[in-house]
Amino acid sequence: MQTFLVLGGTGTTGRRIARRLRASGHPVxxxxxxxxxxxxxxxDPASWAPALDSVRAAYLMEPDLRPGADRHERLPRLVAEAVAAxxxxxxxxSAHGVGEAGDDHPLKAAEQAVRESGVEWTVLQPGWFAQNFSETFWLPGIEAGNLALPxxxxxTPFIDAEDIADVAVAALTAEAGHNGQTYQLTGPRPLGFxxxxxxxxxxxxxPISYTPIAPEAYLELLTAQxxxxxxxxxxxxxxIDIREGRGIxxxxxxxxALARPPxxxxxxxxxxxxxxxxxxPRRP
Incomplete structure (x- = not known):
């Protein structure tokens, strides 16, 4: 029986996808x-072949979105190797807005490579994860009792990672209906922070509060972390795009994808x- 490969299998979406596949009896x-x-x-391309061995379908993601030539090239290279395997x-x-982004966006080349791969493909373009509040970027502020953002x-319509996982599993396993689809994934309505x-x-x-801060202050905070x-x-x-009304x-x-609301x-x-x-809450 051929295997399902889940990149980022310990991350926010990957572990949820793997859990669903295993619960359905799929080898993961x-x-x-x-x-x-x-x-x-x-x-490290030397690590790719063992992961791809006997794989039928793969969930791909780019964990590092810093600008750089290698990040434009490595997912397309992986796509080619996966198809060959x-x-x-x-x-x-992928992410919201990649289609309108400049060619320097690391996921632009990845989307193109998947669409031109010659095999069945689906692209997921989610907005901001709701789990940013509970698991990742914004959790320290929530724990401290004050979330400060610019x-x-x-x-913005926060998307639950459980919904992303449901869509991904459907695209990985369903016999038909998702090939050639690009799904922009959001929650049901916009919500302020x-x-x-x-x-x-x-x-x-x-008590937990939200404090709007200047972009420069947020930049300093992130780099200090x-x-x-x-x-x-x-x-x-x-x-800033959210602040200016240019968000998702x-x-x-x-x-x-699922015939149900998010x-x-x-x-x-x-x-x-x-x-x-x-x-x-943490104390200062």
Missing amino acids: RTASRSGGDVHFDLG GVRRLVLL AGDGR AEAVERIATATGR GTPPAVARIFTNLL TVSDGVER RSFEDFVAGSRLSRNPRT
């Missing part, structure tokens, strides 16, 4: 730089670790 191989079934590094279906985790009063934080505060039963300057600039600019609009990707932010909060295990 998770691949990551640490903690997966096999060691895999996009920067016998992979017949590719599902790419997003102003802007609004103050509203989002208020819902989290209500669920956890503790060890974020590479180029990545810090990317995230800051994306949050609601799309029907989840409904087109989960609401309230559903996300109720099902997240924020509700199950509220934490005491």
